[in-house]
Amino acid sequence: MTEKFISIEAIAKRYPGAGGGEIAVFENLWLSMQRGEFGCVIGHSGCGKTTVLNILAGLDAPSAGAVIVDGQAIEGTSLDRAVIFQSHALLPWRTVLGNVAYAVTSKWRDWDRARVRAHAQTFIDLVGLTGAEHKRPSELSGGMKQRVGIARALSITPKIMLMDEPFSALDALTRGTLQDEVRRICLETGQTAFMITHDVDEAIYLADRIFLMTNGPAAVLAEIVENPLPKDRGRTDLHRHPYYYAVRNHIVDFLVSRSKSFATDTPGHDPRNVPVVRIGKPELVIASVADGPLQETKQASWPGLSRPSTSS
């Protein structure tokens, strides 16, 4: 295995349940990511996705286990890990520039006004908000607000960007353009990003690897799907790619049926060695994370498209 930039090790989150017991949202969760990688978590509501992200951000502490980022166990929040909130969370009494500048001064406390301003302006320009610096959040559309959220997160040049369903409150058109922006920025800057989403297409477009989580309580990370689409994929012709539907169907099938029954279907599931799914042209291959030989080949969840080459 290559160097792990982020390593989530055996974390659990438990809440006191009714009758004195404890309810575990998830137990013994392992997950790792490399530098510059874009990871997406998909799962149904209540599976603890947001909790995982909050733990990674340091906003929430795990009941057990640890998170290691860049060789250091994290403790609380950090300017190295920027969060883009679902509700954009802009400070409404500050202007666009004021919101970004607030983050900049938080990171570089000794910078003078002009320098902070110039730095903030760079990132406002980057997300395409030039000209709207002096507007207040209430004067902006939902998409523009989220752009400010992205600019604020990027302005502190974090090691990791954490996104909690950042585009779910936006209309489809705005969502599309913002996805393009985020992908462009992440590719240009080599930003490591971790994102939670409900949108399968969003995950396929943005992510290098897609983490599938089963339903909670006691959710587990079931599979890691490696995105077979090329790095230079475009949003408009994504669906024409020969692997696109195979990936998409695999994820949708997981969400529709297997996410419920995964725990009973796979009793031997090892949370440390989550199966990596590589969707190849002829058929779906499930390989173990361990660098051993391929253990089994399994028919893809939608055979019609999984073997297009053999039937022709």
Place this chain on the structure above:
Amino acid sequence: MTSSLRLRAAIVSIALFAAFIGVWHIATRGTGAVASMSPEYARLMGLTATAGKSAMPGPLDVGAKLWEHLQRPFYDNGPNDKGLGIQLGYSIARVGLGYLLAVIVAIPLGFLIGMSPLINRALDPFIQILKPISPLAWMPLALYTIKDSGLSAIFVIFICSVWPMLLNTAFGVAAVRKEWINVARTLEVGTLRRAFTVILPAAAPTILTGMRISIGIAWLVIVAAEMLVGGTGIGYFVWNEWNNLSITNVIIAILLIGMVGMLLDQILARFTRMVTFPE
């Protein structure tokens, strides 16, 4: 259409005012000679006995007296005869001092209560018991301990204006949106900076609303407090003029109390608008 609505409302207001003054004038005017008496005796008895005039002053009397007061608001002819400006000045100064003390105590304490659930629970029973006590009930205790009637009045103002500010500050601070706090946390903003850059602006509208309620209560209470402590102030003036049986002056004082109260409320309302942010 708003300007026309404004205009129409103004016309109705003026009409109501004119009607009120008219009815007042008619109700209090003289009805002509009611008893025949010698002119010297009549001069002694005054218009109430001779012309059937009501003992209640009419609008013209009040207007004339008000004009007289407005021309020399700051005269000082000794303890029982001071200009209205001086009396109002004393009252405003007492309210200002007591209110300022309340701000100094209530806002930091409210912050503490809002930020710490422990302090909140610990102080809650005391606040619940102290809050409903009429501020004037404190007066004897204040007079006994402070031994100064002027300071006692200020204390009474303090105690009555502290509660709305305290409760509103605590509520505003506790109700700051979690996501804004989380923004500050992810940016590693320290506690003090977070209090001033996130919590204070977010809670400011609620705090100012509490301050506006407080200034209203303080102005209500000062009149009653000054009636008790005596000496100076608009409340004392009202009571003194009642003892002088000068209903005209009492009416003028009532009018001025209303005006100053409105002014204080408007000032706070303006501050509230300044810190309110649209979402």
